[in-house]
Amino acid sequence: MFKQKHYLALGAVTLAALLIFSLPPRATSRLKLAISSLFLPLFGLVHTAQQLPADLADSVLPRRELLKEIYNLRRENEQLHVQELQAVATGRENDQLRSLLAWQKQTPWKLKLANVIARDPANWWRTIQIDLGSRDGLKENLPVLTSDGLVGRVSSVGFTRSQVILLGDPNCKASALVENPAHDMGVISASGPLDTSLAELSYLSGSANLKSGQSVVTSGLGGIFPKGIPIGQIVDARPVEFGLYSEARVKLSANLGALEQVWVLFP
Amino acid sequence: MNVLQTILIFVAAFLAVFGEATFPLLRHWLGAQVNLLPAIMVYAALNANISVVALLAVFGGLWFDSLSANPLGVTILPLLIVGFLIYLRRELILRELPFAQIILGAVASAVVPVLTILILLTGGKQPLLGWGSLWQSFVMIVGGAIATPILFALFEWCQHALGYQPRAETSFRPDREIRRGKK
Numbered sequence: 001m002f003k004q005k006h007y008l009a010l011g012a013v014t015l016a017a018l019l020i021f022s023l024p025p026r027a028t029s030r031l032k033l034a035i036s037s038l039f040l041p042l043f044g045l046v047h048t049a050q051q052l053p054a055d056l057a058d059s060v061l062p063r064r065e066l067l068k069e070i071y072n073l074r075r076e077n078e079q080l081h082v083q084e085l086q087a088v089a090t091g092r093e094n095d096q097l098r099s100l101l102a103w104q105k106q107t108p109w110k111l112k113l114a115n116v117i118a119r120d121p122a123n124w125w126r127t128i129q130i131d132l133g134s135r136d137g138l139k140e141n142l143p144v145l146t147s148d149g150l151v152g153r154v155s156s157v158g159f160t161r162s163q164v165i166l167l168g169d170p171n172c173k174a175s176a177l178v179e180n181p182a183h184d185m186g187v188i189s190a191s192g193p194l195d196t197s198l199a200e201l202s203y204l205s206g207s208a209n210l211k212s213g214q215s216v217v218t219s220g221l222g223g224i225f226p227k228g229i230p231i232g233q234i235v236d237a238r239p240v241e242f243g244l245y246s247e248a249r250v251k252l253s254a255n256l257g258a259l260e261q262v263w264v265l266f267p
Numbered sequence: 268m269n270v271l272q273t274i275l276i277f278v279a280a281f282l283a284v285f286g287e288a289t290f291p292l293l294r295h296w297l298g299a300q301v302n303l304l305p306a307i308m309v310y311a312a313l314n315a316n317i318s319v320v321a322l323l324a325v326f327g328g329l330w331f332d333s334l335s336a337n338p339l340g341v342t343i344l345p346l347l348i349v350g351f352l353i354y355l356r357r358e359l360i361l362r363e364l365p366f367a368q369i370i371l372g373a374v375a376s377a378v379v380p381v382l383t384i385l386i387l388l389t390g391g392k393q394p395l396l397g398w399g400s401l402w403q404s405f406v407m408i409v410g411g412a413i414a415t416p417i418l419f420a421l422f423e424w425c426q427h428a429l430g431y432q433p434r435a436e437t438s439f440r441p442d443r444e445i446r447r448g449k450k
Contacts, residue, residue, distance in 0.1 A: 017325075020329075020343075036333035036334050038333075039288070046289055121335050123400070125337070163336070
């Protein structure tokens with residue numbers, strides 16, 4: 001039953017697997033990115049195929065519709081321009097007040113749009129791959145968000161793409177603040193494997209007065225996520241360890257199950 | 268076993284990993300993604316030689332882990348164990364029967380994730396586990412069981428369509444030809 005050839009194959013593969021396991025994390029990370037870059041042509045192909053129907057639809061859209069859309073966008077642009085002027089004035093005033101109080105100046109957010117090109121094929125992780133990499137200035141631990149709220153953080157960076165760990169994955173924890181009078185603070189951590197729209201808010205104080213619907217935002221602690229990014233809303237709360245502390249389920253603002261484009265936030 | 272079959276197995280494994288990462292329809296509908304690598308490994312273990320089984324475990328595992336948050340190489344050993352065990356007993360398996368293919372696909376799809384998670388936990392990693400994981404395992408097992416006979420049929424079809432078909436020998440023998448008329 002067992003021939004020498006079988007032993008050789010079994011031994012060689014086991015040795016190869018052990019060798020890869022024992023590589024230093026940096027080397028493993030590079031090897032991983034190198035291997036996954038084999039899929040890049042296919043990612044490009046899928047992106048082009050997905051764009052094709054949209055391009056076709058654009059080409060047959062009547063001129064009247066396009067003109068109407070341009071008119072609406074111009075109006076929206078003007079409104080946003082006015083709002084931006086107002087925001088700049090408010091920011092300037094904020095900076096002056098901060099300098100009077102000798103507080104550190106707030107830096108504006110710099111955002112870069114990225115396309116989601118792949119999801120984790122394993123069911124026990126929540127990660128995605130985006131089409132921005134070190135050539136676009138990405139670094140590890142940069143926050144990733146959508147217009148709805150926080151999505152996660154960049155975990156590893158390749159030349160042309162990066163891996164993002166999503167909220168709800170055991171490796172993505174974020175310090176969070178509940179927008180209630182007591183400003184209760186906790187840590188957003190992993191939830192169940194099935195529902196991507198929920199995350200667990202743990203290490204809240206035992207006396208926390210949590211109500212369903214209260215907003216949860218990033219607290220700014222931890223040095224990765226800036227303060228004030230919306231995370232979600234409290235669904236329910238329960239005392240843990242005989243009321244020593246509380247835990248709450250949070251309905252995430254961003255729809256992590258249907259991400260197509262995300263923003264990477266640069267410091 | 269020929270070169271075309273080997274190429275088909277590796278192309279299928281590559282496309283399977285790519286498809287699992289790119290098309291999230293099953294994940295949206297059922298909450299879990301089906302892994303096709305165990306089903307392909309079943310086919311390889313029953314039809315290819317031991318080096319193809321070993322190489323499929325290495326490359327399939329590396330491709331899968333490279334797109335996942337798994338530590339690189341963690342899927343190699345589970346795939347190899349499943350492939351190797353089937354390979355050792357393949358003379359006793361009625362590989363042509365869809366029932367046998369379904370059972371093997373289901374068992375392989377159950378064993379590979381369990382072994383992977385065990386290795387992850389042994390290595391101190393914290394994968395996302397809970398009661399929902401039971402449902403995910405069920406989806407993976409059923410998905411793998413359904414996919415295996417389909418993959419077998421697909422491989423056979425591809426081989427038939429792309430491979431060299433040896434010409435069947437005719438029963439004609441010139442020395443036994445009945446000659447009519449005068450010599």
